[in-house]
Amino acid sequence: MNIPENLKYTKDHEWCLIEDDVVTIGVTDFAQSELGDIVFVEVETEGEELDREEVFGSVEAVKTVSDLFMPVAGEVIQFNEELESNPELVNSDPYGEGWMIKVKVSDKDGLDDLLSSADYKELIGK
Amino acid sequence: MKETALSAVHTELGAKMVPFAGYNMPVSYAGLKHEHEVVRTKVGVFDVSHMGEFFVKGEHAEALLQKVTSNDVSKLVPGKAQYSYLPNDTGGVVDDLIIYKIADDNFLLVVNASNIEKDWNWISSKNDVGAEMVDESDDWSLLAIQGPKASEAMQSLTSVDLKTIKFYTFEINEFAGVNDVIISATGYTGSGGFEIYVKNKDVKKVWEKVLEAGADFGIEPIGLGARDTLRLEMGFCLYGNDIDETTSPLEAGLGWITKFTKDFTNSEALKAEKEAGIKNKLVGFELIDKGIPRQGYPIQNAEGEEIGRVTSGTMSPSLNKAIGMGYVPIDVAKETGEIYIGVRKKSLKAQIVKPPFYKG
Numbered sequence: 001m002n003i004p005e006n007l008k009y010t011k012d013h014e015w016c017l018i019e020d021d022v023v024t025i026g027v028t029d030f031a032q033s034e035l036g037d038i039v040f041v042e043v044e045t046e047g048e049e050l051d052r053e054e055v056f057g058s059v060e061a062v063k064t065v066s067d068l069f070m071p072v073a074g075e076v077i078q079f080n081e082e083l084e085s086n087p088e089l090v091n092s093d094p095y096g097e098g099w100m101i102k103v104k105v106s107d108k109d110g111l112d113d114l115l116s117s118a119d120y121k122e123l124i125g126k
Numbered sequence: 127m128k129e130t131a132l133s134a135v136h137t138e139l140g141a142k143m144v145p146f147a148g149y150n151m152p153v154s155y156a157g158l159k160h161e162h163e164v165v166r167t168k169v170g171v172f173d174v175s176h177m178g179e180f181f182v183k184g185e186h187a188e189a190l191l192q193k194v195t196s197n198d199v200s201k202l203v204p205g206k207a208q209y210s211y212l213p214n215d216t217g218g219v220v221d222d223l224i225i226y227k228i229a230d231d232n233f234l235l236v237v238n239a240s241n242i243e244k245d246w247n248w249i250s251s252k253n254d255v256g257a258e259m260v261d262e263s264d265d266w267s268l269l270a271i272q273g274p275k276a277s278e279a280m281q282s283l284t285s286v287d288l289k290t291i292k293f294y295t296f297e298i299n300e301f302a303g304v305n306d307v308i309i310s311a312t313g314y315t316g317s318g319g320f321e322i323y324v325k326n327k328d329v330k331k332v333w334e335k336v337l338e339a340g341a342d343f344g345i346e347p348i349g350l351g352a353r354d355t356l357r358l359e360m361g362f363c364l365y366g367n368d369i370d371e372t373t374s375p376l377e378a379g380l381g382w383i384t385k386f387t388k389d390f391t392n393s394e395a396l397k398a399e400k401e402a403g404i405k406n407k408l409v410g411f412e413l414i415d416k417g418i419p420r421q422g423y424p425i426q427n428a429e430g431e432e433i434g435r436v437t438s439g440t441m442s443p444s445l446n447k448a449i450g451m452g453y454v455p456i457d458v459a460k461e462t463g464e465i466y467i468g469v470r471k472k473s474l475k476a477q478i479v480k481p482p483f484y485k486g
Contacts, residue, residue, distance in 0.1 A: 036142075036154060036157065036158050036351065037157055037158050037159040037160075037443075039159075039418070039441040040416070040417070040418055040441065042416075042417070058470070060418050060441070061158075062158045062159065062351065062355060062440055062441050062443065063158070063351055063354070063440065065418065065420060091157075
């Protein structure tokens, strides 16, 4: 199971790449493998200011739908539109081309609550 | 949780295992979409040993089956199988099943895993004719070998000429070195193939030989996830989703296996329902707007009023379209067929279409 050390994680199986006050967010390798073939990623919150834990979109596998939660509070400044036509990128490259949104963080203190790679690894029992 | 005789084999193959109907079952191996494609284009093997097997025997066997099932068992000859259902007393369905006529005084009933105990009690309660009943669910394994290459891929395992076994007929013969295997030209995928009934003690060997014989044809093990998308693309009903104790079999489109030429459980009421005209109909639909329908989502009219519920829904791997089934009022089913599906906060446009969604 791939859990890059340069990223932060949530208990909802999302990863965060923190670059100053912009955070790139996606779902983890573990999440994509549990979900199975992803067929639809829906994000209609671009431009919106959302709180931490609020739903920013949903990801649908053939059999299931899961909500996507904001790991940090902030404005959704970009959605990876490539996922509209190629949602399977979330399966094939969850930490790269399968990224989902970029968020401009409103409160940087919230970043401290995110899990480290080691913590996340422990959470999923790998 | 119960295991099939092959649960350990699936785990070893790297399958993702899930509890299903009380059994530890493989939901996928290499990935649902890939497995779906393998069955549509080549051949795949499913372990569906969770299904239940009852034998109904003796000179009164047929009388009991005529009474508890909707289809006409008297039309069967040895070597023929029949799709049927068990009506309840209140206008719904206890279960759907396949009946195999092995001999004039010996029938095999194959029922859904989640209903084994319920069906057994139900049929037993109606058995006042003295038929002999045996529940052999825990003794039998069932492998579904499905796909356009199924006959060709399995031919080396048996002396029976597989391509001559007609749909819904079966042979009891040697297969993969095991005697008395039921080789049935049935399935739940719409891609052709066989269902192979063997005793638990032999199934590991048969499973291995099936994979070996099919290797040149691209055979792969297939999980329950793809089984569901394959059946839904064909518009086949799944008990617990599309039919249950509360749904009318006539509204579900099971009129073709409801034979009023004989008396059976609740037949008077079903006949009256048919004569009065059904109120709703189980229809298939494709989403026009982007989204995926799921079981339980509301079906709405253009005014946003709820007119029914989605009973099954998925993204169709073969068509790359979102498809589903659900009950709508009969006038809606007959008219233009434009409906809306309440997908979480939104109302998405859908078009009623006649299944099968996948036409080969």
